[in-house]
Amino acid sequence: MSDTVHLSSPDIGPLEESYLVAALRSGWVAPVGPDLLAFERAVAERVGTGGAVAVNSGTAALHLALLGVGVGPGDVVIVPTLTFIATANAVRYIGARPVFVDCDPRTGNVDVDVVDELVRRLRSRGERVGAIIPVDMFGSCADYTRLTPVCAEAGIPLVEDAAEALGASHRGRPAGSFGRVGALSFNGNKIMTTSGGGMLVSDDTALLARARHLATQAREPTPHYEHRETGYNYRLSNLLAALGRAQLVRLDGMIARRRQLRDQYAKVFAPVPGVELVGAEDADSNCWLTVITVDEEQCGWRAADLAAHLATRSIETRPVWNPMHRQPVFAGAESLLTGAADRLFDHGLALPSGSALTEPQVGQVFGAIDDFLARRAVVGAA
Template sequence: MPVDVRHAPAPACLRPVSVPLSAPDIGEAENAAVARALRSGWVAPLGPEVDAFEAQIAARTGRAHGVALSSGTAALHLGLLGIGVGQGTVVVTSTFTFAATANAVTYTGAEPWFVDCCPATGNLCPELLEESLAQLAAAGRRVSAVLPVDIYGKVADLRRIGEVADRYGVPVLCDSAESLGARLDGRAAGSFGAAAAISFNGNKIMTTSGGGMLVTDDERLATTARRVASQARQPVRHYEHTEIGFNYRLSNVLAALGRAQLARLDDMMARRREIRDDYRRLTAGRDSVAVFQGADDRDDNCWLSSLLFADPAAVRIVTDRLAEAAIETRPLWKPLHRQPVFADLGRTVTGSADDLFARGLTLPSGSGLGADDRARVLDVLTRALDEVDGRA
């Protein structure tokens, strides 16, 4: 008998939510900053807010230059072009990440090669990176870049990754879209590699609605990125173009929003850490579940907090119970080598990313999450975990 889809329950991921995963945390400071930019008359792209925002993000990441752009994806694209990535080359990158990382590689004409992750962190595995570079070198493939990703606000093992890449003479571009404010060995996220890409998308640790930034110590790379991000227009009175450009610059109004958010970044990270600690206390003593990346997260920005279950079947139980209470959750990243659009591309995988995708669940983590909503999430989650453990 055919199912009447008009009355079928919506999948949990499509039901309306009242407690989002990571909503923008916007207040009076942001309202005032946007109003300031509007009053200044600098409404079109570029302006003094952009200049100041670039300088402030560069300083926060320990870089000499910042180029404010329309998205983190744009920053990846221009960063890859700036370090010489192009047609006929290979970029070795993480499989456990969002599609934008690999999409940016394809924009250049290069081909992604996917590498599996460390099970405890989700970040690119240095040993598998070395195996991949050796395999590609033996096959005569030209590798033009290594593109690691800082997953969920934890900086990848970029010292070891950099050492491996250096042995093969390959530059590193860091996808730091998720990790602004985090640190590794005392160094800021975004300070590693030839350049790094940051995202200010609406769900990130801080936002400009949409937006991103390319940070680097290479003046030539920064200068080139600024030029091609503005349609590669030459500095003459008429419209003169000697190369292909892109419409990638961030607006002055959104840069003002970003500056207000940046001033609150440390406080927003602290609030996300409080939420992470709530989940840590709630799962303590349970053999069925643990906080993903929670064993060593003192330097993370805690952008998103996730649970890792011993039994993959528990993910569905907890997802459904939270969805019934209008609380948003999301699986961990589906590996890119499993995405239909990338399924035919090369990879070096062990099953670690597949396992994380099967057993992980991301929970509400936003710094704007109020006390009542936090309490509701913890209450529903406790009952769901009791059901998983058979304790109810």
């Protein structure tokens, strides 16, 4: 590992090592095994769904989830413009068409009023809307209290992209449990990791059984290899599931550590005019990433200025997701925009948030921020 302070590094320790060694010694090195099944049960219990299917990425989970709710070629799927590209790519895998919707500027999650307007617009044109995919941004759930009735009234399946939000909740209900099916990610930078991996979670046992079948190359239950349809090589390995089981044991502690960091950021930036934490009022977030927005007119500096300063101290930061409507691969795609995602991209900055940060690294980050703010105060006074 380099000396760079990273945004969200994997938090791995002795417990993970012990689970992996035990899995290796058990002989279950092949893709499916007891750790995989135990991991699925544990995640379903944590999320509060009837079952789960572990796969090799969050993108695979989204792909199978869309197939599971019946999205097909030519359908329209409503996707947040502020998201990682996997959300939109999964729609294209099926031959469906993503239509992008803007976000709430306070949280980065979908703007429910805009979603409602877009649903009415699409249906008035006779479009078949196969699904709506809200994304729980930066570890905070979307406003499902308002969004779920919009989906229900229109008869459109809700597929929850909870890739960033395991361990978060909305009004007491866990992230991943909203809608017909949810998709989780265990990528290396997520709140917990299996190196790479993902999972579908749902109460719909038929949907999960179908996903499990497709994820194992759609092999029929015969003594020989027989396949009646195209499947995918999507299953998570037993060894990586063992890693995930250990991470799940430690999840609450890792969330608490990230919350401590967010609270420290809130304290540091509280007296700075024009700087706000995105989603700061959400007490049920898992605090995956702490993101600030910077109003240059109020504070006299840009988010990019802070990023450049921190980079000189070997501290990684990152702009928020470049909105999908600005991506060349989706040039010309239909969107319903308010400008909120554009503003978050232009003025937002994600700060180091990982639970694996050591105390010296935390001191390095906040020392560098204090130095930046002090220098800017001097310039402003002059």
